[in-house]
Amino acid sequence: MALTWNRTVDWDADAWRNEAACRNAEPDLFFPIGSTGLAVDQIDAAKRVCDACEASSACLDFALATNQESGVWGGTSEDERRKLRKAWLAARRRNLAEQREREMQAESA
Ligand code: SF4
Numbered sequence: 001m002a003l004t005w006n007r008t009v010d011w012d013a014d015a016w017r018n019e020a021a022c023r024n025a026e027p028d029l030f031f032p033i034g035s036t037g038l039a040v041d042q043i044d045a046a047k048r049v050c051d052a053c054e055a056s057s058a059c060l061d062f063a064l065a066t067n068q069e070s071g072v073w074g075g076t077s078e079d080e081r082r083k084l085r086k087a088w089l090a091a092r093r094r095n096l097a098e099q100r101e102r103e104m105q106a107e108s109a
Helices: 013-019 038-051 056-065 078-108
Strands: none
Touching (some): 038 056, 056 078
């Protein structure tokens, strides 16, 4: 059986990476090792860059959609994103179910 890829998210919608405030930042800043000690200052510094980033919302959407587990994305830490992803997945499932329902109603009308 062949594996298939169900790509339901447009990862590069609006080319958000072009607006990324971190394009010229030190990549290590956004990928601290751990979440305690010196990493706390690193995470805070990365989040300050994100605060001024015009692509923050799209970046976070991308990170949630593609389950980016490491690093700072869209102004969120790994722990914060883990919690957000549960809510994001639930909302996504709800939206897909509602969309399916509307399509079925349109077909039966
Ligand atoms: S929100 Fe942060 S991690 Fe995402 S593109 Fe902007 S600066 Fe980079």
